[in-house]
Every structure is written in C-alpha cells, then in structure tokens.
Amino acid sequence: MNKDRKLIIAGNWKMNKTVAEALDLVNGLKRELGTVKEVDIVVCPPYTALESVSKAIIDSNLRLGAQNMSAHNVGAFTGEVASVMLKEFSVRYVILGHSERRQHQKESNALIAQKALAVHAAALKPIVCVGETLAEREGGQTEQVLETQIRGSLAGLSHDQMEESVVAYEPIWAIGTGKTASTQQAQDAHAFIRQVLASMFNEGVAKQVRIQYGGSVKPNNARELMSQPDVDGALVGGAALTVRDFADIIKNSI
Ligand code: PGA
Numbered sequence: 001m002n003k004d005r006k007l008i009i010a011g012n013w014k015m016n017k018t019v020a021e022a023l024d025l026v027n028g029l030k031r032e033l034g035t036v037k038e039v040d041i042v043v044c045p046p047y048t049a050l051e052s053v054s055k056a057i058i059d060s061n062l063r064l065g066a067q068n069m070s071a072h073n074v075g076a077f078t079g080e081v082a083s084v085m086l087k088e089f090s091v092r093y094v095i096l097g098h099s100e101r102r103q104h105q106k107e108s109n110a111l112i113a114q115k116a117l118a119v120h121a122a123a124l125k126p127i128v129c130v131g132e133t134l135a136e137r138e139g140g141q142t143e144q145v146l147e148t149q150i151r152g153s154l155a156g157l158s159h160d161q162m163e164e165s166v167v168a169y170e171p172i173w174a175i176g177t178g179k180t181a182s183t184q185q186a187q188d189a190h191a192f193i194r195q196v197l198a199s200m201f202n203e204g205v206a207k208q209v210r211i212q213y214g215g216s217v218k219p220n221n222a223r224e225l226m227s228q229p230d231v232d233g234a235l236v237g238g239a240a241l242t243v244r245d246f247a248d249i250i251k252n253s254i
Helices: 019-033 047-057 083-087 099-104 109-121 134-138 142-153 159-164 183-200 203-208 219-226 243-253
Strands: 007-012 039-044 062-066 091-096 125-130 166-169 210-214 233-236
Touching: 007 091, 007 210, 007 243, 019 039, 019 047, 019 062, 019 243, 039 091, 039 243, 047 062, 083 091, 083 109, 091 109, 109 125, 109 142, 109 159, 125 142, 134 142, 142 183, 159 203, 166 183, 183 203, 183 210, 183 219, 219 233, 219 243, 233 243
Parallel strands: 007 039, 007 233, 039 062, 062 091, 091 125, 125 166, 166 210, 210 233
Antiparallel strands: none
C-alpha cells in the first residue's frame, strides 16, 4: 500500500489475558508477523502482563503499548500507574481517552490533554481516542463532537508533539458490536479530523499525524478500510485477542 504515512496497527487487549495467555498470544504473533516491516505493530496488554510481554518481544518487530497512564508522575494516586513505571518495561505507546474510559471512568477531554502532555514529557507516544455515539451520529452531530474532542484532548501539544501522536477514530456504535463504519464514513471522519488538526496546528503537522480507525476491525474488512487515503492504521479490540485474526488483519493491510 502506497501511503506517505506508515501504517500503525495496535491491539487493545482491554481487560483480557493472564500472563500465560498473553505470552501465548505474543509468541504466536512473533511467529506469524516476525518479518513484517511495512506496518508498526503494537500490542497493548493489561498492566499486569506488561513485564512478561516486554521480555517476550525484545528484539522483535512488535512494540509495546499501555492502555492508560496517570497524568501525575508520582505520589498518592491509588490504583494509578506513572510514566516512569511504564518505561521500565520499554512501553512506547499509551492509549488515552478510550471511549470505555471516557464512559466508565468519566475521563474528560481536559484530563486526556493533561495525560497526553505527560506521555510526551516521558518521550512516549499517545494514541488519543475520539468518537461519537450512535445518538450523536443520528442527530447529525458527528463533526461537532469530533471537533470538541480533538481540540480538547490535544490542547497544549507542541507541533512536534502532535506529529508524534496517533489519533484513533473509534465510533462508539462500532466498538465490539460487529458494526463497522462504512469505508466512506471512516474516510469522511478521518479527513475531517485531519482538517481540524490543520486548523489547530498547520497543514504540515496534520499531514504527518497517523489516524487509526477502530471499531469491529476484522481480517475481512481491514484491507478496504486501510485503502482509504486518510486511514493510517487500526486500533483493534476483539480481533486482537487471537493470533489468527490479528495476524490476518495485518497481513491483509499490507
Ligand atoms: P473492537 O474494539 O475491535 O472490539 O470493536 C476496538 C476498540 O475498542 O479499541
């Protein structure tokens, strides 16, 4: 596939996989995907499996991501994990503002922006998630919702930091439901997000930023989604939990 931006496909394992299961999965992915160079491949296990997965993928083409991070560096924040702790395990990417965290943990755009700055301060890369609900889409509010989320969650980043950031467009109605946005819906939303980035930063920055699509990405729809001009990868949930599906998504995207 001929795009200026290198594809980035990340598996968001969510609250799945014990250490033993996580090792089975990454060892299988190493076997299947060991020679792939065209795509940045990222696995995002739960915190408890980061150390073992980190050791298992040393010297491989798989990169490690975390599913969340505290905006604070240290201290009295029960249950939170700081950047320095993630860096001990060679984490490179951090998913921020996933819709499940926006919904269940009430994460706001302002908090996500603070976290994005903390992620960059630690020389890690954020994958910042945005996306509309079904009611918002049906109410014709998709663009307004996306613009508010993009402007709020990426506020305060420098141009360099923005270029190094990844955005994931995940329509909430497509997450875990088996309903994928049509390729046109995905492309339209991605182009719109890039336009907002151009107005917040500039055209040059907007052209660099990789925008992933997320929401029921499967081996059979990956190729068509990835072929859209503004779709630069995928954030995969359910289909990232088996070697077969995740490996096929990546192979079908190349
Ligand atoms: P899904 O999840 O692929 O299971 O729809 C995507 C996500 O939530 O990142």
